Amino acid sequence: MATTDRFPTGPVVRYPGQAAKLALAHALSAAERGLAVIPLSRTKLPAVRSPHRDRPDGPRCHGECGRPGHGVYDASTDPSRIRALFAAAPWATGYGIACGLPPHHLIGVDLDTKNGTDSTTALRELALGHRFTIPPTIVVITPSGGRHLWLTGPPDVVVPNSAGRLAPGIDIRGAGGYLVGPGSRTAHGVYTTAPGTDHLAPAPCPRALLRLLLPPPPRPRAAPSTGSHGDGLVRFVLAAHAGQRNTRLFWAACRAYEDGIGESLTDALVTAAVHTGLTEHEARSTIESAARMSHGPTA
Known part of the structure; x- marks a missing residue:
């Protein structure tokens, strides 16, 4: 079983029929730390099926209907709600952690390693060029050898999701996105926390990096009279x-x-x-x- 004060740091031996129970245990442990969670399938997608799947062209619903199955909009820190979500998806083998929600306003920096991408070097070059340092924080190791860095943002700033906008191989998980939680088992393996980081709290995002994460807004038009x-x-x-x-x-x-x-x-x-x-x-x-x-x- 998952502990309540630490994230898993290594692969967990799983027996037939126990994957969902272990995923639920890890999800409840994360919720105790104020992280809103949802169950995930082995494909890393939300495990609870949409109640509107028979009406794909119907009006968009983010949970207003009161039923589960709305992906990250189902995310909760309430143990009874989490148990109900997992009960609705007994095939779940992992859990997702919603980004952008209080109290942490989590921002995930996903450093990918696919196709020979050196995202770690790219992030280091960004840090040197923009004069910021990534503080000690939770780091999750993915089955492919990538890394997820957990940071926190200001409560009044909405960080959007992006893929490769900062640099090739660097994806950002912000409001409306989620991170695969440590202890989750997917079709490619288990997500674990990097040694020495499981006891840390997500660190504040450096302000220079935060500016890079916000989309470049269109140039404001100059005032017609003064140009101020x-x-x-x-x-x-x-x-x-x-x-x-x-x-x-x-x-x-x-x-x-x-x-x-x-x-x-x-x-x-x-x-x-x-x-x-x-x-x-x-x-x-x-x-x-x-x-x-x-x-x-x-x-």
Whole structure:
């Protein structure tokens, strides 16, 4: 059985009929650490089948129907809920850990080794070029020899999923994505934590790396009369749609503080963000987070 205070660090001997029980034990152990989980099949896909599989062209549902089978949207830290999910998928052999959710706001950096890709060197070059260091954190070893680095992000920043955008072989698991949890068995083998990292908590993502993880936004159009950089940032926030309001506001506030106009532009940014649908409290919290990141020490 999995322990409740450590992740598995080596292959687990599995007997017929025990794979789902062991996966559930590991999932419950992860949930005790505040990580929301779902059961996975041997193919690393969500094990609970969609209740809408007979209506693939129907309206999108992220669990509003109240039934399980919505992938990462089913993720939970509630033991009774987790047991119910695994009971609905007795063929599960692993578990997924949802990224982007409180309290950890997990970000996964997936370093792949397929097709001769040297993703570790690519990450090292990115770190040197952008002056950041990956702090000690949980590292999960994949059956193919790849590595998953677990980092945490600010609660008011949405990090998207991406594949190869940073560099070949480096994929990012962010909001709406999940990581295969250590102890999971797949068709290719078992996921385990790297020796010496199982006792660690996910480390904060270096702010220089965090900026690289956010998608490059379109250039804000200059204000028609003054061409002021501040007016352009405000206009950029005003153009945000649902799902990108916090991200746009955070980016604009970071640029404003870097240019020395953060404090003078705060009220205008708040007004613009409220116009897009954020509350004043949400807007000011996001701007404060940007101010801390822009003024903090280089990580």
